[in-house]
Amino acid sequence: MQLDELTNDRFLRQLEDGSLRVASPDDQGNWHVHQDVKQRILTVFKTSGLTSFANGSVDKAALAPRHFNTADGVRLIPGGSAIRAGACVQTGVVVCPPAWINTGAYVDVDTMIDSHALVGSCAQVGKRVHLSAGAQLGGVLEPIGNRPVIIEDDVFIGTQAAVVEGVIIRRNAVIAPGVLLSASVTIYDTVNHTTHTGEVPQNAVVVPGSRPARGEYAQQNNLQLNCPVIVKYRDHNTDAATQLEQALR
Numbered sequence: 001m002q003l004d005e006l007t008n009d010r011f012l013r014q015l016e017d018g019s020l021r022v023a024s025p026d027d028q029g030n031w032h033v034h035q036d037v038k039q040r041i042l043t044v045f046k047t048s049g050l051t052s053f054a055n056g057s058v059d060k061a062a063l064a065p066r067h068f069n070t071a072d073g074v075r076l077i078p079g080g081s082a083i084r085a086g087a088c089v090q091t092g093v094v095v096c097p098p099a100w101i102n103t104g105a106y107v108d109v110d111t112m113i114d115s116h117a118l119v120g121s122c123a124q125v126g127k128r129v130h131l132s133a134g135a136q137l138g139g140v141l142e143p144i145g146n147r148p149v150i151i152e153d154d155v156f157i158g159t160q161a162a163v164v165e166g167v168i169i170r171r172n173a174v175i176a177p178g179v180l181l182s183a184s185v186t187i188y189d190t191v192n193h194t195t196h197t198g199e200v201p202q203n204a205v206v207v208p209g210s211r212p213a214r215g216e217y218a219q220q221n222n223l224q225l226n227c228p229v230i231v232k233y234r235d236h237n238t239d240a241a242t243q244l245e246q247a248l249r
């Protein structure tokens with residue numbers, strides 16, 4: 001069935017069950033953005049009027065917060081989280097309060113979304129990811145051609161880290177607490193003596209750093225800029241440092 005033949009309701013349910021996605025990987029691990037799906041999400045926003053919900057909140061009528069039951073296999077811990085209509089949350093996911101998962105987001109199996117974490121609209125989060133307390137994944141709904149934030153399988157995002165503007169974090173990478181990754185930030189790789197922009201390679205361990213700002217004025221004033229640094233590639237120590245507390249799951 002064509003997207004425009006689906007009612008808003010049917011479209012949102014298909015986003016929620018994962019049969020429609022804003023972006024998906026091919027067999028080679030290349031991600032493809034489905035602009036028609038993003039466009040349709042925008043149409044839902046534009047065509048849906050406001051309504052008030054039983055708990056006193058007001059939002060687009062089509063985008064009522066999702067409800068779960070034990071058969072879904074999702075643990076939505078009570079205490080103020082919201083998962084908006086049109087967000088896919090797969091089985092085994094744990095959501096600690098308060099957290100916000102917006103429309104078009106996709107959260108794959110066994111991922112942990114810790115307290116105060118944000119999964120912005122259309123962000124794609126892989127399997128067994130750990131999104132630590134206060135971690136922020138930006139949303140990218142417009143322009144529709146732009147890639148959303150993508151976090152691949154088994155990635156660890158440390159507390160208070162932020163990934164925005166369509167940055168992609170490849171499998172098994174580790175983002176240390178407080179790292180800020182946006183599209184124009186240069187990531188320095190001290191292992192391979194190279195730089196990356198918009199993408200963190202597989203298994204990379206990225207920590208926050210700073211570098212001297214360019215230009216005479218910046219040098220005179222000793223200014224530094226945010227500079228994520230790859231200090232190593234994942235090893236046994238990293239696995240130990242990022243292990244999930246099984247008791248919490």
Ligand SMILES: CC(C)(COP(=O)(O)OP(=O)(O)OC[C@H]1O[C@@H](n2cnc3c(N)ncnc32)[C@H](O)[C@@H]1OP(=O)(O)O)[C@@H](O)C(=O)NCCC(=O)NCCS
Pocket residue numbers: 114132133157158159174175176177205206207208231232235237238239241242
């Ligand atoms: C990033 C991390 C996984 C690295 O662990 P590791 O692989 O054992 O690596 P190490 O601790 O040996 O650190 C490697 C290097 O990075 C540096 N480094 C590690 N974390 C850093 C940080 N947050 N900021 C700056 N530098 C950091 C270390 O000082 C070390 O540098 P050196 O080799 O010059 O001494 C770990 O430091 C970490 O942040 N764990 C997650 C904590 C967290 O977010 N918990 C939240 C749970 S809710």
